[in-house]
Amino acid sequence: MIGGLFIYNHKGEVLISRVYRDDIGRNAVDAFRVNVIHARQQVRSPVTNIARTSFFHVKRSNIWLAAVTKQNVNAAMVFEFLYKMCDVMASYFGKISEENIKNNFVLIYELLDEILDFGYPQNSETGSLKTFITQQGIKGQTKEEQSQITSQVTGQIGWRREGIKYRRNELFLDVLESVNLLMSPQGQVLSAHVSGRVVMKSYLSGMPECKFGMNDKIIIDKAGKGGVTNEAGKSTSGKQSIAIDDCTFNQCVRLSKFDSERSISFIPPDGEYELMRYRTTKDIILPFRVIPLVREVGRTKLEVKVVIKSNFKPSLLAQKIEVRIPTPLNTSGVQVICMKGKAKYKASENAIVWKIKRMAGMKESQISAEIELLPTNDKKKWARPPISMNFEVPFAPSGLKVRYLKVFESKLNYSDHDVIKWVRYIGRSGIYETRC
C-alpha cells in the first residue's frame, strides 16, 4: 500500500509531504528529488526504484506528485489514485499549480487524510467529499447533517447522499475520445487506437436508477439473438455496432449486472463524474489524412510539402487544427507558403507549426516550405521525426453511439420522459503522427 505522498515544485522543493507508514523515512523525500527531479538524464519511467523503495510519479504542469511505497503494490492502482487525486484537487481549486497548492495546503492535507487511510485509497468521489470537506471554514453542522454524512460515507451508496431535489431534472452526457495514429509515409496505418471516456453531469432528484445503452457489438448481437430480428436488421446493426476492446466503469455501475447481462445500470453520483472508459482498435474513422512530401535539394536545402485531407461528413466542422512539421537540427532559415491558416517556424521547438481554426469535412489544404540548412561536419543523418497533428472533431472516431439513457425513479414522481438529456460527442487527437 502507499506509504507516503509528496508534492514537489519544479525545483524539487517539497510542497506537500504526507507519510502514512513508518517504513518511509524522511530521506525518501530527498531520494526522489535527487534521483528523479534533478537527475542528469531525464527520467522517463513513471515508476522509479531507489533503494528498495518505489516511487510512482505523475507530472501536472510543473508540479510533481509522487506516491512512495516499500511494498509490492499494484502500480495501476497507485496511478489511478494519483489521477483521481489530481481530479479532486482540480475540482476544489482549479489548475494544479505551485501557487494554488501553496494557497490550499491545509485543504490538501485534509483531503489526503480523507482519501487515503493508512495508505489504502478511500472514497475519492468529489461530490461526496465536498459535502464534508469545504473551503468555507467550519460550518456549524447539525446533528442530523452529521449523522447523514456518517450514514452516507459508511453506507452502501457512498457516492450519493439522500434527499437531493432539483426542480429541473437534467442530464448531460459527453463522449470524449482521443484518437491515436501512426501512419507510414505511403499512407499505411501502422497502429491506431481510440481511447474514450463517457463523462456525465447529472442533476437528478432522489435516488434514480439509470440504464445506459450504446452500440456495443456484444450487447447488440445479444439483443439481436434474443429479440425479433431479420437479416436486414442484423446487417445494419453489424455496421453500426462497434467492438470495444476493454472498458472500466465508475464505482457506481453494478458490475455483476454488466457481467451477467452486459447492461450498464447504476445510481449516479450527483454532479460531474466519469461513467466509463473504453478503448477500441477496430474500424476507426480517421478524421484527417496527412500526405507528406519531403525532398532534399543538395546539402543545404530541403523542400517540404504537406497536404491534409479531412475525411468526414461535409456538414461537420473540425476545430483547432494544428500540424507540426519537424525541421532538421541544422536549419538556418525557413520560408513557408500556405493557402489556409497560419504557419510559422518555431525555432525553439525545431518545427514548423501550421494552425487552421476551422475546416469542414471532405476538404483538402496544403502547405509548402523551403528549409535552408547549414552544412555541418557531422555525418549523422537527420532522423526525420514524424509529422504530428492536433484537432478536435464533433463526432466519435470510434463510431460509438449512445442508444439510450433511461432514468427510473420509483419514489419520486418523475419519469424518464421528464428528464432533459443532452448528448455531445467530441473527438480529439491523441498522438496522431505520420512519418515522412
Next chain:
Amino acid sequence: MPAVSKGDGMRGLAVFISDIRNCKSKEAEIKRINKELANIRSKFKGDKALDGYSKKKYVCKLLFIFLLGHDIDFGHMEAVNLLSSNKYTEKQIGYLFISVLVNSNSELIRLINNAIKNDLSSRNPTFMCLALHCIANVGSREMAEAFAGEIPRILVAGDTMDSVKQSAALCLLRLYKASPDLVLMGEWTSRVVHLLNDQHMGVVTAAISLITCLSSKNPDEFKTCVSLAVSRLSRIVSSASTDLQDYTYYFVPAPWLSCKLLRLLQCYPPPEDGAVKGRLVECLETILNKAQEPPKSKKVQHSNAKNAILFEAISLIIHYDSEPNLLVRACNQLGQFLQHRETNLRYLALESMCTLASSEFSHEAVKTHIETVINALKTERDVSVRQRAADLLYAMCDRSNAKQIVAEMLSYLETADYSIREEMVLKVAILAEKYAVDYSWYVDTILNLIRIAGDYVSEEVWYRVIQIVINRDDVQGYAAKTVFEALQAPACHENMVKVGGYILGEFGNLIAGDPRSSPLVQFNLLHSKFHLCSVPTRALLLSAYIKFINLFPETKATIQEVLRSDSQIRNSDVELQQRAVEYLKLSSIASTDVLATVLEEMPPFPERESSILAKLKKKKGPGAVSVELEDGKERGELNGGGDRGGDAAIAASNASTPSPSADLLGLRSAAPVSGVAPSAGSLLVDVFSEAGPAASSAGVNDDGFLSSTPPSAASEDPAPPLPESDELLNKFVCKNNGVLFENQLLQIGIKSEYRQNLGRMYLFYGNKTSVQFVSFSTTVSCPGELQSQLNVQTKTVEPLVEGGAQVQQVINIECLTDFIDAPLLNIKFRYGGALQNISLKLPVTINKFFQPTEMAAADFFQRWKQLSQPQQEAQKIFKASHGMDTEVLKAKLLGLGTALLENVDPNPENYVCAGVIQTKAQQVGCLLRLEPNAQAQPGEQMYRLTLRSSKDTVSQRVCDLLAEQF
C-alpha cells in the same frame, strides 16, 4: 595578458546565460537553447559576413551550450576563423573553442594547425602562448606529430620571451607524456639542460618538470643536469629570503623550484665529482640547519613550504643512502616531527622513517624513537597515522627490541582499527618468528595472537606455528602445555581449537604424565569444543582423535564411542562421515603396530620461505618492502616449513579425497613422494646396491615416513656413469637443447651454444618431488687426457633445491684441441636423507665446434682431392636404423654444424657437407659425403659415410659419432 575591457563584455551572451539560469524547467531550457541555436545557425549561414565581435559572441554561446551538455555540430569553421583574428579576445575564444570541441575533421585540423603554426612563428608572445596552450590542452597525437619538432626550437631559441619558454616547456612535457615516441629531443638535449641556468626562475621551474620527466626515461642523456641542478639548488638555498623577490613564498626562497630540483636529483645516483657532491651535501646540511631555525613567520604557509623542501631533501638523503651523518641528522629531524602537533607532519615523519629504518646507517638512530612511535600507535587519533606507526615499528624491529615491539603490537591489537588488524596480525606473526630466540616465547606470542584477534589470523599463521612446533622438538612439550591451558578458556577461537587439536594430537603424550592433563582430560577438553566448530575444524579434530587412540590406548573405548555415535558416523557432511567410518574401522581392525605406523608423528617440514611473509608482501608493499632485504640474510635462521609442506600436512584434515583408502593415506600425504625413492627405476637401484647401506634406507622409506630414515652413509665418491649415458650422448650430437636425463626425482635439461672454439652450456636441474634436495652438488670432470684437450669451468650451484623448483648451472667450455671422450657430470644430493649419486656424460662432442663453410662444387672437389692420404679419410658403411627421409637427414646434417652443400655431388641422392672445426690450437677442415642407397628394400637400406679432414683423429671421431645418427 590584456584584460577584457568593458566594451568587449558580450551583452548578448550575458543575456542568454541569464535566460537559461532563469528557466523554470528542463523543457524551458531546451526550448531556449533550440531558439538560440536556430538564431546562431541563421547568423552563420554564410551569405552575410559577420564581424569578429559577433562571431566571438556566437562561438562563445555555442561553447556555453556545449558545456551545458548539448551536442554542437557546427561553428567549428567560425572558431577557426577567429584564430586568425588579431584581437586577443577573439583569438582566445577561438582557441578555447578548439581545445574544448576538437574535431577530427581532417580539413579543419589542417586549418587549425596552420593557424597554430602562424601564431607560433609570430613574434607576439601572447599569441605564441595561446597557441602553445591549445597544443597542450588538446595534446592529441596529431598535434604531437605536427608540432613536436617545432616546440623544442622555440624552447631553446635565444630570443624567445620567458613566458613563452615556460609555456613551451610545459607544452612539450604534455606532448611527451601523451606520445613519448614522437617527442625526440636529440640535439636539443644539452640546450634544454642548460635552461636550468636560465635567469628567469619561472623558466627554470617549467624546464625542470620537463627534464625530470625526460631524464626518468633516459637518464644517461641528461646526466649533465645533475651538476647544474646542484649549483642551482645551492644558489637558492644559500640566498637570503629577499634575493628572489617574486619567487619568495612566505620568506622561503623558491620552494617549488627547490622541491623539483631535489626530486630531479633523486633520479640519479650520488654525483661522482667530489666538488659537486660536497656542494650538494652542503646544501642538504643547510636545509637541515634551516629546519632548526626559528620560523620567520607564524603563517602555516611558511612552515608548509619549509617542510616541503625538508622532506624532499630527506628523501634525497635516503635515496643516496651513503651519508651516515646526514641520515642520522634527518632521522633526528624526523624525530622532532614525531611529536609535532600537525597530524600531517607526524604522518610524513613516520612514513619517511620507515624508509630510513631500512638503511644500515640510520637504523640505530631510528630505534631511539621507539617510545615515541609506540606512543603514537596508542594515542594517534587518525587511523592512517596509526597504520604508519605500525609500519615503522615493523621496520625498526630487530633482535634487540623484538620482544618489546611484539608485546606492544599485541597489546595494541586489542584496540586496533578493524581495517588494519589482519595486517597487524601478519606482522606480529612474522616478527615473532623472525626474531624468536626462544621458541616458547614464539609459541606464547602466536597463541596470544589467536586469542586476541582470532578472526584476523589467517590460515598461514597457524599453519606456520604448527610447522615450527613440529620441526622443533624442544618446544613441543611446552606448546602442548600452553595449548592445553589456552583451550581451557570457556570461549576460544576456532583457530585456537585447530592449533590445539593438531598439537595435542601429535604431542599430547608429552603432557599426559600430569594428572591434570591426563589423556582423557585432554580428549574431553577437545571434544567439548567439537560442536561449536565448522566442518574443516571438526575433520581436523577427528584426525586428532584417531591419533589419540594411537598415543593413549586407554582412550580407545571412549573415542570409538564418539566415532560410533550417529552424529559422526551418519553425519550429513560426507567428509566427516567418511573420516568417522574410516577411523573407527582403522582403530578396531588394525593391530597396534599398524596403527603406530599409520599414525606416526608427522615428519619435519622442509625448510622454506615463510608463507606468511609472502602473504604480507602480496597484501601490501611499503611496510614489507624494507624487511625483504634483510629477510634474505635471516633466512638461515628461519625455521623451516612452507606452504606446500603446510598444505600437505593439512591436507590430511582438509582435503576431501574420493576413495576411502586414499584418505587413510591422506594422513601421510607425503607418502607418494617418499615412496618414489625405491621405485626410482632400476638404474637407481643399481647405484644403491653398490653404495651399500643406501639400499636399506630405501627399504625404510617404503614405510612412507621419512622421520625414521637412518643417516645414510652412501659413498661420497662419484658413481660410475650410467650405462645409458653414451646413448644420451648420441642424442645430442645433432642438437643443442633438450632433456639430458630424467628419473622420478630429477630432471636435467640442457641448453647450449657454441661459437668458434668456445661453448656455453646451461644445465637446468629440476626437482620433480615436493621435498627439497639437500646438499645438492655437481662436479664436472674431464677424465684422462681430456683434461688437456678441453677446458671446462663450472659455477657452483645452491646446495638446496626446493621441491618443484629448478636451479640453473652455467658451464663454460673451451676446446683446446680435438678430443674424443666427453666430460663427466656427477650430481650428488640427499633426498630425504638418502644420498643420491648420478653420473652422466656431458654432451660435448667435437662436432659442436664446427663452423660451416660454403663452397662451390669445383672448390669442394679440389679440397677433397687434397685430402687424399689414407689416414685422412675415414669411411663407414652401415645399416640405416631410422629410414631415409630426406628432410630428417638434412636436418641432422645441419644440426651437426656443417654446411650442407647443394648441387655439388653429381648424384642428387648424396649429401655433401663441409665445415671447419675450431679448436684453440688449430683449425681442422672437414669434408663429408653421405651416400644412401635409397632404392634398396626397407631393412636393407645402407649408408656409406666418408669423411676427410686434415687430422686423422678428427675424421675417425666424427665418422663414429655420425654413424650412430642415421
